[in-house]
Each structure stands twice: as structure tokens, then as C-alpha cells.
Amino acid sequence: MIEVDKVSKGFARKKVLRDVSFTVEKGQIVCLIGLNGAGKSTILKAIMGLTPIRSGRILVDGKKPDRRLYERIGYVPDHLTMPSSMRAVDALTFMEDFYPNWNASRAAELMSFFGLDFKERIGNLSKGTAAKLNLVLGLALDSDYILMDEPFSGIDLFSRERIAELFSGDMIDGRGVLLTTHEVGDIEHLIDKAVILNKGVVARSFDCDRVREEEGKSVVDMMREVLQA
Ligand SMILES: Nc1ncnc2c1ncn2[C@@H]1O[C@H](COP(=O)(O)OP(=O)(O)OP(=O)(O)O)[C@@H](O)[C@H]1O
Numbered sequence: 001m002i003e004v005d006k007v008s009k010g011f012a013r014k015k016v017l018r019d020v021s022f023t024v025e026k027g028q029i030v031c032l033i034g035l036n037g038a039g040k041s042t043i044l045k046a047i048m049g050l051t052p053i054r055s056g057r058i059l060v061d062g063k064k065p066d067r068r069l070y071e072r073i074g075y076v077p078d079h080l081t082m083p084s085s086m087r088a089v090d091a092l093t094f095m096e097d098f099y100p101n102w103n104a105s106r107a108a109e110l111m112s113f114f115g116l117d118f119k120e121r122i123g124n125l126s127k128g129t130a131a132k133l134n135l136v137l138g139l140a141l142d143s144d145y146i147l148m149d150e151p152f153s154g155i156d157l158f159s160r161e162r163i164a165e166l167f168s169g170d171m172i173d174g175r176g177v178l179l180t181t182h183e184v185g186d187i188e189h190l191i192d193k194a195v196i197l198n199k200g201v202v203a204r205s206f207d208c209d210r211v212r213e214e215e216g217k218s219v220v221d222m223m224r225e226v227l228q229a
Contacts, residue, residue: 001025002047002073002145002176007056009039009046016042017200019056022193026144029167029177029190033223034197040180041078043197044147047178048075060145071101076138078149080130084123088116088133095137106171107140113166114159127154135163139171146172148179152186160186188219196226203227 002024009017017039024030032040045051047058049065060069082091088111096102111118114132125133131154138146152160160183166172167190181187184194188208196204203226211217217225 001059001061002178003057003059003062004043004047005057005059007043007046007053007058009042009051009053015200017046017053020197020200020202021056022195022202022205024145024176024178026176027174028192029172029179029187030193030195031184031187031191031219032178032180032195032197033184033219034180035227037199038197039200040197041149044075044149044178044180047147048073071099072144074138074141074143074146076134076146076148076151078153080122080125080134080137082122082137084121086122087118088120088122088125089118091122091133091137092118092140095140099141101142103140103142106142107136110136110140110171113162128156128159131155132159139166143175145176145178148177150180150182152181152183164190184219184223191219194219194222196223198227 005021007017007020020043032043034040042051046053049070058065060073063069092107096104114136116129116133122130135151138148152163155163164187167187191208194206194208195202204222206222208219211222
């Protein structure tokens, strides 16, 4: 389980996260929702140790993450970070060389799933195609958890639907997923838990099935209720 426990963070005097707490269990898909600037990406970076926190703690399977624990978390940032001169195949080779838990056969499967060309230069990829390659790089790691920052950004409607299929299939099975998205409607039927963040504070955290069954509300309804109040 990933535990984010009373995490606060600021940049200079600006408070960005205040006492943020939630958990992500293995086998669970958790969606962090919030308006622009709410602090979603900052939380993912804090979990990955890419930005320091001011107070609180982040535990992965009960331990403070170190290099070995980070290898058990796949992180898909909101943009592809590989150099534009590389070809897609070079990016895959780099990942294979760098990460002991790289799963080459899963990478090949995902490349074909997305219809990606191994020889294409990264600098020549369209925004949506680069986003797909970015997802391949994150999902092809054999990890217990996956963090995805806006994985649907720039991706067309039909491809988004296909990615949603991935979420309900073997690719995710048993892993804990934490993602941020502004396209929550596309995956709302797949999300187990939603955490609504408003100006750095957890405004509401809920079990999506329970809210749907007991209150007859969708995740988008809950977002409107909380963020437009
Ligand atoms: N390196 C930084 N230095 C200063 N302020 C920052 C930095 N990174 C983020 N912030 C600020 O922290 C706040 C939260 O940013 P963050 O990127 O986490 O929001 P977000 O919820 O992911 O937004 P979006 O939906 O627009 O991607 C914003 O006010 C942003 O300006």
C-alpha cells in the first residue's frame, strides 16, 4: 500500500499541499481529481521523491521509500522525457539497460497495441503518439504500483477508450494505480476510489461504487458538488 499521510508542501511561501492523506492499495485504481493547480502532479512527484515535502510522511508497503522500493513503482510523468533525437526503439533499449524490472515482451505487446513505430524519431512524434510511447515506458515495468500523471492528455477519443480497456485487463491486474486526469468521464467506471483535491487540501475522498449505488452520483457529479460549491 502507498500511504500519503498528512503531507504538506510549499514552494517558497506558497502552500501547495496541506495535510494531504490518502492510500492506494494493490489492485486498486485511485484517481486524483482537481482543477488546474490543485497540487495533483506535486503529490505524484512527492511520492516518487522528486520533490521534497515539508511535513508528513509517505510510506510504500509500510516503509519509507528508498532506491529499491522506487523500482517497484512505475511513474509516467505528464510528458515524454526522452531526448527528441532518439528513436522509439532507443528509448525502449535505454529503459531495458537502466531498469532491472523492464519487461521487454510487455513493451513489444504495448507497442503493437498502440500501433507505434519502433523506428520513429521521438522529436517527430505527434503529441498523442508521444503520450502513448510515454505510457509504454511506464506500463512495461514490472512494478507493484503505477503513478500516471494525465495519461490521456492529447490522446484521441478512440485511443482513450482502448487505454481504458488496458486498465481493466491484465496490464494493471493486481497493481495499485494512482492517476491524475481531467478526462475523468472516460474512466469513471474503472476507478475504485476518487480523491478530490481543492487548493492543496483533500476536499473529499470516496469509494466510487458506494457513492454510485447509495447516492446515485457519478464521480463527475461529486466533482461538481465539491468544486463548484
Ligand atoms: N517548481 C515549482 N515552483 C513553484 N511553484 C510550483 C512548482 N511546481 C508547482 N508549483 C505550483 O504548485 C501548485 C500545484 O501545481 P501542480 O502542478 O501540482 O498542480 P496540478 O493539480 O497538477 O495542476 P494541472 O491540473 O494544471 O496539471 C501550482 O500553484 C503551481 O504553480
